[in-house]
Amino acid sequence: MDNKPQGRLDATTFAAVVHSAPLISIDLLVQNEQGEYLLGLRTNRPAQGCWFVPGGRIQKKETLDAAFLRLTTEELGITLERSQAVFKGVYEHFYQDSVFGEQPSTHYIVLAHQLVLPTEKVQLSVQQHDNAQWLKAEDILADPNVHRYTKLYFNGL
Template identity: 60%
Template structure:
């Protein structure tokens, strides 16, 4: 379920958002990162992923997001749960207030989109 932009802005102001982030590592130990085009954190390098929609199960969100972000639809079983992190931003998609995103991350194994770059683990830690 997708909300109208003004309704989504109200949700962002009042509630935390839940997202799935994918840590994708190739055979050379490089981590897949993409440079964010939109707010929040515009211009920063992040792992692929996205938000879980209202009434969407984690299984459905995982399949939808791997298709959208990596170009291949994967089942939740293709990933390994890695942990929970929180991100605080000083802006959001509308450029107002701030948001908190709590991310459940998973390992996945394939990608296709050309906007990504592969970095070594040490480079990935310092990329920003």
């Protein structure tokens, strides 16, 4: 059996998947030496226009380790192993919209992982984010422009 990831689906197939099933993703809680966390201003739906942690979907036939390597490379500009992160739990995100517009809605099962990295080593992807900022957990929780699903990661920190 071929265990290589199948890559991105065509738009029609992916829309059917989004409409019919939850997506599995990895979110990256990236902390710097000052105890601040990296957030990006999302340019795409869902969560467009909100501050959110970096991350992305796991592809078909992609192992968790391979997805983590790919996502850290694509999202942070640095290739990291999943073993370098601390698993922070499983979360569910329900959105009324999707990458396709107001319909279909999106359901994510999210595997949150925390990393501690020097600020200068990280370059947030501009494909998903318009801007980047580093904030302390208490500032994330107080900021009305940070998405509520991102805030869930920081409750209790």
